[in-house]
Amino acid sequence: MEKKKNWVKAGFSTILWGAMAILLCSAPWTLAVDYIIDDIVTYPIFLESGDTLELLPGGYIDNVVYAYSESIVNITGGGVKFFISVSAGANVTVYGTDFKVDGVQYETPASVIISYGMLTGKYEDGSDINLLFMCETPIHLEAPGEPSENQPPVANAGEDVRILSNELSFTVIQGTATDLDGDALLYRWLEGTVGFTLWETVGPNGEAPLDLGTISPEYLGIGTHTLTLEVTDGKDTVQDDMVLTIKIAVNIEKAKVSWDHSNIRVYGKLYLPQGFWMVTLDLVGGVVTTLANVNVVDQSVAFAIKGKDGHKWEYKDKENIDGPIKEFKIDWKGAKFDYKGDEGLHIHTHHIGGTEATLCIHCDHISGAFTLSVNGTTIAYDEDRIITTGLEYEPQKDDNTHVHFTLPFQLSPDMTIEVSGAVVLSIAVADYYEEGFVKFKVVSIFDPEMFPEGSESLPEELEIEISLGEVPNTISGSDLIDAWTKKDNKHWEYK
Numbered sequence: 001m002e003k004k005k006n007w008v009k010a011g012f013s014t015i016l017w018g019a020m021a022i023l024l025c026s027a028p029w030t031l032a033v034d035y036i037i038d039d040i041v042t043y044p045i046f047l048e049s050g051d052t053l054e055l056l057p058g059g060y061i062d063n064v065v066y067a068y069s070e071s072i073v074n075i076t077g078g079g080v081k082f083f084i085s086v087s088a089g090a091n092v093t094v095y096g097t098d099f100k101v102d103g104v105q106y107e108t109p110a111s112v113i114i115s116y117g118m119l120t121g122k123y124e125d126g127s128d129i130n131l132l133f134m135c136e137t138p139i140h141l142e143a144p145g146e147p148s149e150n151q152p153p154v155a156n157a158g159e160d161v162r163i164l165s166n167e168l169s170f171t172v173i174q175g176t177a178t179d180l181d182g183d184a185l186l187y188r189w190l191e192g193t194v195g196f197t198l199w200e201t202v203g204p205n206g207e208a209p210l211d212l213g214t215i216s217p218e219y220l221g222i223g224t225h226t227l228t229l230e231v232t233d234g235k236d237t238v239q240d241d242m243v244l245t246i247k248i249a250v251n252i253e254k255a256k257v258s259w260d261h262s263n264i265r266v267y268g269k270l271y272l273p274q275g276f277w278m279v280t281l282d283l284v285g286g287v288v289t290t291l292a293n294v295n296v297v298d299q300s301v302a303f304a305i306k307g308k309d310g311h312k313w314e315y316k317d318k319e320n321i322d323g324p325i326k327e328f329k330i331d332w333k334g335a336k337f338d339y340k341g342d343e344g345l346h347i348h349t350h351h352i353g354g355t356e357a358t359l360c361i362h363c364d365h366i367s368g369a370f371t372l373s374v375n376g377t378t379i380a381y382d383e384d385r386i387i388t389t390g391l392e393y394e395p396q397k398d399d400n401t402h403v404h405f406t407l408p409f410q411l412s413p414d415m416t417i418e419v420s421g422a423v424v425l426s427i428a429v430a431d432y433y434e435e436g437f438v439k440f441k442v443v444s445i446f447d448p449e450m451f452p453e454g455s456e457s458l459p460e461e462l463e464i465e466i467s468l469g470e471v472p473n474t475i476s477g478s479d480l481i482d483a484w485t486k487k488d489n490k491h492w493e494y495k
Helices: 013-025 165-170
Strands: 002-004 034-037 045-047 052-055 065-067 072-075 084-086 091-095 097-101 104-106 110-112 117-122 128-135 139-142 154-156 161-164 172-178 186-191 207-211 223-232 237-258 263-271 284-291 294-302 304-306 312-316 325-333 336-340 346-353 356-362 370-374 377-381 387-389 392-395 402-407 416-421 425-428 437-445 462-468 475-481 491-494
Touching (some): 154 237, 165 237, 172 223, 263 284, 294 437
Parallel strands (some): 034 052, 065 084, 072 091
Antiparallel strands (some): 097 104, 097 117, 237 263, 237 491, 263 437, 284 294, 325 437, 370 416, 392 402, 416 425
């Protein structure tokens, strides 16, 4: 018959079911339960974390068994009418000989993942094993007697990786997993408590990769991410971490290095994250420049704003009083959307950034009522240009033919603007969207003694890293030149 710890043993099913009802209905219930089955029971068994099930000779569960994470099941005899469902993190062991799964033979000890299949064999008393399993994690097959000592698997998340934001779609983290017992292994990747993958089977050569292109971009923003590879053999679960650093893509458009004038000049573009608005940054920046494996510039500066719109930042120190940087100029443009159609409708943005966007609608040449909707937000014009909307807006003309609307979200390339009524349109935002960027110019001095004659034999790489803003609110990106268009002992040039 069935026995449970912390229960009063009784021979009457009425008392047994009554006790179960009391336990199931009491809240909170955190008491771990041990099921010992050596007789017939007719109800389903649900094993939560810390619960155990011992299925013994003569025991029979005339129903189903669900073994959830961190539960334990040991089967030395008996059977289950329907199936045993094994969740990731559960520990299930069957003791017997002559094990087969759907006809495939397994020698003990073994660890096997049975996604859906019948386990057959012989118990120690000679009776048949016929158990249908549905598993997310390996179960263990042992010879009768004491279980063999399990050796935990080994997880290796790999080396730390630094990539640019435009490399996410084709970057794969090459994790590996091994097990000295030869157990079947499952793995998954996480960042903190966020699961990037479901439990998957480790490859035949220990492959446990993470394809970053399959991860939603919202989880892999610019900055540093600690990624965890978690591996289980069904008995033990182990973890290993690696650090993924994502930087913004920078394009160096021109670069000149002059030994005789002891100068480095670099021009380029730093591409902003989607919808990033530079006014959120403090007016500081930094430059790290590495030439021929030598760190020749490493300085932070404070900018002054030039111009009326605040898009030009500038630092000058012609006498190099504060460091090697003589000049550091920034000219930035935020992301924008601009649609102008033959039907007479002009829709564009003045601002995309933070948690909003300014959407401008010009409809001078449209006759009749029309409605515009995007991302669940609706703007309706009637024939007299009376506007109905839940948005804040500011007319630029008295007749409402030019109006600025404040969207409570960033307008992003994955959205579609639908127009109906006098004009019928479906406008894919991506077709008329431009990412924001920062144009930069850096002029620095360096010590030419670091590059004696014969410098053409040195590594030719020039790497520049640009950062803007104060930590933690900062953006940073880098680029590398390794193919110069002109080069001699004292002048290198790229464009």
